[in-house]
Amino acid sequence: MTDATDPGRRHSAGHHGGDRPVDPVTGHETTGHDWGGITELNTAFPRIVIWALVLAFSYSVIAWILLPAWPLGHDYTRGLLGLDQSEEAVREYREMERARADWLAPFASAEFAALASDAPLMARAMPAAARLFADNCAACHQAKGTGGPGFPNLVDADWLWGGDPEEIAETLRVGVNSTHPDTRVSQMLAFGRDGILPAGDIELLVDHVLALSRGEDAADGPGAELFAENCAACHGEGGVGGLGIGAPALNDGDWLYGGSPGQIRTTLRQGRQGVMPSWEGRLSPSEINLLALYVERLGKGNRNEARE
Structure with a gap:
């Protein structure tokens, strides 16, 4: 842009082909628009941007042909390469399962004392247990297990159904007031609503x-x-x-x-009637046992920190 109020520039500005004024500094035509003495240059669109647009469009056309791309109601175009990301995801998941099978297999046993005493095994398993807790439990019990309104605190000394790993695992397996046939059942009576007490x-x-x-x-x-x-x-x-x-x-x-x-x-x-879902069928027995040990250790660790 140039400042049309500059006498020198205005005086030297000419007309290119008699159509539009030409900026004397850059040699570009101006659009003829004027904003408070400032005129706008009519510069050419940058070639690099044009080529970038051409390449991007060409790539998209090639990708549409080679890769899965277009939705077709309940299906989609497969592309000439026949790639299927869902199959890749399943394959990667199975590889991950095989990679952790060697250390997760011992947790299929409910010998919690022996598992807890195996320090190398627990050191390897606890990061996975923390992820299990974050993915499945933290939404209700909070990231550190401190609970909230309607959701028990898992780091204090009080347990609604027992704090041994065996009891925790059973609670995880069947849930509380859940749809599991063996669910734990608990209900606080509605003394006022049901007319039990005045x-x-x-x-x-x-x-x-x-x-x-x-x-x-x-x-x-x-x-x-x-x-x-x-x-x-x-x-x-x-x-x-x-x-x-x-x-x-x-x-x-x-x-x-x-x-x-x-x-x-x-x-x-x-009255009150809290609900905890049953994790049997959602988590494997090994994962439930691992999570039970994690919850027990979570409570002990937080109580030890509080005492310190």
């Missing part, structure tokens, strides 16, 4: 559970008898939990569905 009793239980969570001795409190009659069978005397039936501890301040008075009241009124 509103006044529910309020007494809210106060009692809050006292338990603070570590207070509430054995003689107004809600103690109600708790013993309606809650202790699942949550244990004093709300200690740990009965292996899916009922969490209530005396540690670690809450599955929230520990505010309103959240506890909602739980008592409406």
